[in-house]
């Protein structure tokens with residue numbers, strides 16, 4: 001009878017079920033892991049705050065589908081709940097065990113309730129969501145590598161394995177909504193916190209170590225790297241980090257700038273990484289000041305895709321990998337350990353920029369431009385929808401007010417797209433470095449304080465404090481709005497012979513795109529080439545004049561340092577003097 005009553009309530013509220021009504025503001029979880037059984041059992045308390053604008057009578061709690069709900073209580077009394085399978089690619093299995101719990105009272109908007117929960121089950125290797133979109137199993141298992149297993153366990157949280165309760169609308173890998181749903185959950189959890197007491201039953205040989213990716217402690221507490229069966233971790237704010245845990249017979253090597261946790265059979269590889277850390281550290285210090293400690297945690301699967309969590313890199317360690325490549329990878333996490341920002345385009349953008357700048361130091365500018373170009377096509381693809389609706393098209397009657405909103409939604413400030421906050425932001429910092437010079441950009445970085453970054457224009461003000469240039473247009477085109485990319489073409493080249501027998505060459509460059517930039521332009525002539533930087537605003541032209549000893553044969557705009565929608569129209573062949581008369 002009770003069950004029927006509950007069903008009636010659920011049916012009555014079904015049309016109004018809002019899965020994302022509650023923000024989980026605090027978790028207190030006791031987690032017990034039994035690697036030999038691939039098992040996880042959790043008891044804990046979660047505080048839910050109603051952030052919707054309507055009273056809520058039903059709470060949604062979701063966990064990975066091989067886990068099952070045991071109990072949900074409020075005020076010490078068990079709640080009625082219906083448990084069902086909910087299809088969502090937010091979990092590696094492609095499904096969630098969802099509990100719809102009837103609360104003892106309606107929770108008003110803004111009010112909170114604490115629930116006591118219990119659940120258990122297994123976390124096996126499962127690439128169900130990737131199989132569903134046709135990824136071959138042999139590849140999928142190296143991407144969705146999360147599992148609890150006897151010899152080594154590695155389990156990431158939201159977006160991989162829902163091993164702690166969440167509440168999200170269905171995400172689908174096929175339409176790319178996993179990133180969007182994850183980003184929305186993280187922004188809801190921006191101020192939330194999680195305390196975890198994680199214990200592992202370790203009965204096998206070896207002496208396993210328990211690691212979590214919690215943010216570094218500031219109050220002088222130890223890192224907690226000792227061998228023990230239990231580990232206490234605090235994640236706060238939860239929006240910045242996805243809780244994950246790792247259990248294996250790790251050995252540790254500590255260097256000044258990074259701690260490396262490796263499996264005993266990989267000692268030579270760990271030593272190679274240690275050497276790379278020592279080599280990279282001075283470069284990171286030069287750009288970002290004193291370095292914090294990065295952490296490298298080895299994945300047992302040698303083909304697994306690496307995963308980053310702040311200053312922690314989870315990756316296979318290989319001796320055979322080129323040492324330069326190891327250094328280039330380490331730069332990224334070491335920058336994260338040294339520089340923090342609540343904004344992805346700054347936090348990730350600068351870490352990717354630093355990789356390019358390190359490669360430039362190692363192998364020269366063309367090698368750095370090649371590195372940045374690796375993701376250029378993906379950025380171009382991501383920009384495509386915006387390109388179709390540039391502000392210039394807004395005059396067309398069908399365009400309505402949409403382009404403006406889209407330009408704001410897809411800006412670096414608001415984006416959840418990796419192509420934007422990683423690739424486009426990397427190019428942004430590179431272009432800014434080219435415009436200001438490295439020493440000025442280092443001063444901007446040194447002046448940056450994450451706690452003072454409250455306004456989108458904070459970085460622009462830091463830049464303007466170091467230079468007299470007004471860069472509002474540049475930040476507006478690349479950071480505050482998404483107006484697509486520039487598209488340069490050399491419109492005209494007019495050489496005039498001067499009295500010394502050389503040429504004065506006037507070059508006009510047109511930018512057909514929606515974003516302006518300062519771009520290098522090179523005049524090639526038999527006597528050598530001359531390069532100059534030219535600021536060309538969106539849908540504008542700009543002209544400069546240079547002296548050239550020989551008759552200019554060709555003019556090329558953009559060396560690849562400015563991402564552009566079309567690079568096929570960048571060179572201009574000048575007609576020889578005889579033909580022009």
Ligand SMILES: [Zn+2]
Pocket residue numbers: 308332336347348351
């Ligand atoms: Zn990163």
